Amino acid sequence: MSSVGERHGEATPVGVVVAEVTESELDGAELLRRLGDSSDGAVIVFEGRVRDHNGGRVVVRLHYDAYAGMAADVLQEISREALARTGASAIGVQHRIGSLEPPSVSLVVAVSAAHRRPAYEASAYVIEELKRRLPLWKREEYADGTSEWLGGHTPEAGARGDAMVMRGTE
Amino acid sequence: MSGRFPVHVQLFGKHREIVGSSVVELELEAGGTVADLRGLLAAHPVLGGWLGGCAIAVNRRYERDESVVAVGDEVAIIPPVAGG
Numbered sequence: 001m002s003s004v005g006e007r008h009g010e011a012t013p014v015g016v017v018v019a020e021v022t023e024s025e026l027d028g029a030e031l032l033r034r035l036g037d038s039s040d041g042a043v044i045v046f047e048g049r050v051r052d053h054n055g056g057r058v059v060v061r062l063h064y065d066a067y068a069g070m071a072a073d074v075l076q077e078i079s080r081e082a083l084a085r086t087g088a089s090a091i092g093v094q095h096r097i098g099s100l101e102p103p104s105v106s107l108v109v110a111v112s113a114a115h116r117r118p119a120y121e122a123s124a125y126v127i128e129e130l131k132r133r134l135p136l137w138k139r140e141e142y143a144d145g146t147s148e149w150l151g152g153h154t155p156e157a158g159a160r161g162d163a164m165v166m167r168g169t170e
Numbered sequence: 171m172s173g174r175f176p177v178h179v180q181l182f183g184k185h186r187e188i189v190g191s192s193v194v195e196l197e198l199e200a201g202g203t204v205a206d207l208r209g210l211l212a213a214h215p216v217l218g219g220w221l222g223g224c225a226i227a228v229n230r231r232y233e234r235d236e237s238v239v240a241v242g243d244e245v246a247i248i249p250p251v252a253g254g
Contacts, residue, residue, distance in 0.1 A: 048254050065183055067246055070230035095253060107254055127254065134253040135227065135246075137183030149184040152252030154223045157234040 014038065014090035014112070015083065019075035021066050021136070023098045026105040032112075035090045040112040042119040046127065048107035050100045058143035064097040064106065067135035071095070078129045088113035088122035095136060173200055177207065177239060180246035181217075189216050198239055204228065205235035211247065223250045 017035050028045035035043070050062045079091040090112040100106055109126050113119035130136075133155040141147040174197040186192050194217065196210045204226045212218050225232045225248040228239060232248070239245060 065186070067180070067182055067227070067230075067248070070227060070246070073230055130253045131251075133232070133251060135182065135248050135251055136253040137249060138252050139183075149187070149249075150252045151223075152250040154250050155225045155232045155248060157225065157232045157237075 016076055016079040016091050018092035018094060019072060019079050020093075021068050021071045021075070021095050021097055023096065026094055026096050026108045028105070028108045028110060031092045031094060031108050031110040035092055035110055035112045038089060038112055040089055040114055042114070042116040043110070043112045044119045044123045046107075046109040046123050047105045048127070050102045050104050050106055052102035054140060057140075059102060059140050060143050061099055061101050061141040062106070063099045063139045063141065063147075064095075065137045065139070066095070066097045068097070070135050074134050075130065078126055078133075081129070082111075082122040082125040085125060086113070086118040086122040088118040091122060091126065093126055093130075095130070095134065097136070174198060175200065175241045177243070177245050179207070179211070180244070182246065183249045185217060185220060185247055185249055188220060202239055203235060204233050204237045204239060207239055207245065208235065217247075220249075221247070224248060 014036060018031060028047045032043060032045050052059055075093050079093055082091055088111050092110045094108050096106050109123050111119045111122045113122065132153045137149060139147050139149045177196045177198050179194050179196060181189055181192055181194065198206060207226060211221055227246045227248050228237060229244050
């Protein structure tokens with residue numbers, strides 16, 4: 001149990017437990033179990049799901065393509081940055097690829113931290129950063145039989161967070 | 171050193187679809203950079219018009235235009251990413 005005066009980040013650091021791109025079905029509760037037991041006061045599981053609509057069109061399927069080898073590296077790096085920045089103690093993140101129908105889970109992020117603030121911050125950091133630089137793409141397939149690759153973000157060179165990792169605890 | 175060397179550029183997303191392949195083969199001059207690579211890609215008959223907003227990854231890192239590409243490097247064009 002943590003005392004009122006304890007600062008964020010004093011929980012025993014567990015680190016990045018899982019950071020992967022997978023074709024398997026995702027389960028937030030299962031990912032949270034993989035973070036293990038701890039006395040942390042806050043855990044968050046975020047599940048991102050495939051929407052059945054976008055821009056007024058009915059989406060019947062979403063196809064995800066990834067640069068798998070690099071994507072795993074980027075997820076690992078983003079997760080390390082999140083831990084270093086927030087003091088959360090453990091993170092697991094999985095992104096699914098392949099063809100998914102709504103409302104399948106496409107992304108799970110599980111965080112454990114001593115307190116709620118680092119847990120929320122780490123969870124949000126992982127999601128925002130992966131949208132900026134995870135080498136992964138999606139093609140929406142619509143009810144009328146058409147499909148479209150969605151536009152997104154241009155990753156910046158050097159944006160794999162070297163500076164932040166160096167400031168971290170590794 | 172002088173001469174040219176082959177570069178196998180990996181494609182993803184829309185690029186893979188429009189080219190009908192997961193890779194394009196280019197030849198880069200020794201000492202060539204990411205900018206030189208972009209120049210060659212811009213001249214590609216299919217890809218040329220689809221490079222807006224793309225990043226270049228070398229050995230699984232996003233690289234700047236001035237970075238040198240070496241023999242055996244793993245090179246990929248990264249269209250605008252859309253995870254989540």
